Amino acid sequence: MIKIEIDGKLVETERGSTVMDAAHKAGVYIPHFCYHKKLSIAANCRMCLVEVEKVPKPLPACATPASDGMKVHTHSELAAKAQKGVMEFLLINHPLDCPICDQGGECQLQDIAVGYGGGVSRYTEEKRVVMSKSVGELISTNEMTRCIQCTRCVRFGQEIAGVMELGMANRSEHSEIMSFVNSTVDSELSGNMIDLCPVGALTSKPFRYTARSWELSRRKSVSPHDGLGAPLAIHIKNNKVARVVPVENEDINECWISDKDRFSYEGLNSAQRLTKPMLKQDGKWLEVEWATALEYVANGLHQISGSAGAEQIAALATPHSTLEELYLLQKLLRGMGSGNIDTRTRLSDFSADGKQAGAPWLGMPIAEINQCDRFLIVGSFLRKDHPLLAQRIRQAVKNGGEANLVHSSDDDLLMPVANKAIVVPSEILNVLAQVLKALAEEKQATLSADVQQAIGKVNVADSARAIAHSLADGKHAAVLLGNFAQQHPQASQISVICEQIAFLSNAKFGYLGEAANSVGAYLADAVPFAGDGHGMNAAEMLAKPRKAYLLLNVEPELDMHDAQQAMSAMRSADMVVALSAYKHHATEYADVLLPIAPFTETSGTFINTEGRAQSFKGAVKPLGEARPAWKVLRVLGNLMDVSGFDYDSSEAVRDEALDTAQMASKLNNHISGVPLQLNSAATVADLQRVSDVPIYYADAVVRRADSLQKTHDAASPCIILHGNELQKLGVQCGDLVTVKQGDASVSLAVAMDDRLPQGVARVAAGHQATSTLGAMFGTITVERA
């Protein structure tokens, strides 16, 4: 530690830190544009010039290392004169268009110009003009003339997003920020550049001209999308969500949010929003009063449970629902005498049900990812499924860590991957067994007899040995299971073997939670094996069709593991009640549509993948006659004469559902009693399907966010094959082929990706175009159209 004096205040700071860091500690503000605490130091805006005693010229605070006994003056005559001079230079080419600039009112340049600049401009010559350019549907670059070349966006791309999509071309007065010729900014974190831009050069395209910053009121909320649960600030104008920006939390999102969190709000104002309860009578949809609709539902459920038994009633919910909603739904179902409730709609292997020691979670706090130096990532489209967790892993790898990947697809993770094994889905378990065996050999550890027996005959490939070596080498390793691994038909086997790998390499073992409330769903008992343990899981409910289905936020053709089976179950049911914020495909098979409020319009709690419960309040009033789902379920509970449904606030539901003191002990990834069985080495002639859920199709809100739907990530799905498979079929990229799975076939365009293993056909799930196909895994046939 060294001592440094800033404006007469003595502060202690670490050796090697800069004057800017010390000033932050001392609580002294130094004006700056290019400096950002999460980015590297560029020192090119020169706004942070300060006077240092015994130095003849002013120095940039962001790039000057603090040294012992240094005396810094940030407001002295010399410093103020330097800052004023820099400000004048910056404003020479900056247009005076604040009145039409979206940044106006929340602009760093405006603020600092008022605070540190001169009163009038002495510059009367012509200003520089930069032509507008297009970099995609999310970021507006129409007014690049406003750019002051701080290069924060460029550094963000290189350092945080992992890909340099914006760069600075040309020199001096001609320098411009631009993307590569004709390319767009496609990073899943690109929206953060809007926040980073200290001027109005990069602004939000969907938000463009909709509001001025002073008209917006700000409410805190939590992201309902991926498992991270990023804290959000919802900006509201006229009882409508106008935009979403991040709230800083060093333990969760640092200061970033993904584009999915940022731009999905457009889905909340979608024209597809359901605003009145609707009933289907004689094949026609009627808008009815809440009382009528709820009574209809209660009567229908009473009849079915009376005539066919309560176990004929099933409930499906997405893990994007709040803890309160899920808790009440399971309480309602169990109160009626049925245990058929599940939220794990995209999972297929339920053999570990009831054998888990607790709710599957990340296995460590999110912030701990940065401390890990070895990663084994199993089955994850990491960047698209968990944009910000991927960012943390990227930082850890940059700091000397090593990432290892076992997966069926080799998408660019935008970070160096030390070792990888890219195999067909049915081989994943075997590869993991190889890693385990190699690890056991390397560590000279003895495995339990049954595991030893199961992996005894495995031949260890070089790639698996390399992964094992990498893991054994580290001090803080982590074994992380992605969405793909959890959706895999052998998910519980994969979990068991990964737990063993983690144990041997002394690693943290965790699941990357698919949705905002994946952990919360377990803690709310919205799983069939909770309670008395007699319930059907998501797969059984569809395999043995029930007479009545309650759907909470679920769109069966898009959210279920086997869309085909789900739809046939829905069509054969006597009664389908869809609680949804949207008028979706359910109009075809449902009998009642109940409009419920999405996350901005209801209070609730999400428990993110690290087991952090975050409660939030409604930010705006529910649209039309939509109501928070917890209220709907509460009234339904009363109508069904289920006892204990007299809540008067969502907090009361939460307090009953969640024992915060006990929560930490309920998070446990340990699985016992699932015997390890490896596949026989039978080769499959057909192609094996690999399904990702594209980032902008993952949940109901984001599916309806217009701008996100125009991005590359939301392009209509095609079937992606290895080049050799294309040759075998005799088709070219872009040709239409017939894709058959189960008894359905669809026509899709072919794309080539030589990074896929041979024998794999990658077809995205969660999209209307592929929703008639069957399970997300399994064999698939491709024929020339």
Add this chain to the structure above:
Amino acid sequence: MEKIRDFFKTFLLFELLKGMALTGRYMFARKITVQFPEEKTPQGFRFRGLHAQRRYANGEERCIGCKLCEAVCPALAIKIEVAEREDGTRRTTQYDIDLTKCIFCGFCEESCPVDAIVETRIFEYHGENRSDLYYTKPMLLAIGDKNETQIAKDRAADAKYR
């Protein structure tokens, strides 16, 4: 002594005569009463009357929808909605002034970066019900179009003081 002076002043109706003298002076002075509406008082170029929206010489409306007038209005009389026009410029889709709320302080005019909203010399306007005094964008533009010559002259006269 004081008491004696008071007694004589009261007894001789001194105060009354003093008041009557003032009345008498005005009886013979020049009258300032104006026979409205045949006659009108002179107005300064800063007169703050009915609002108007101006256009540029090429017919393009000036207002860019920055909403500074809406923000500064102490009576919350202005309501603005903005959208991007087809040519990509920022324009108002709604610009209303509720004249029943307006206190004619002139802040809107002062805050306007493009001299779009101005207060004219017009003060003789009326409405038969409240809604007549709710002025919308076309109405304000029409007032501006009709009185542009006078408005421009007044702004020019005021320019050197700004």
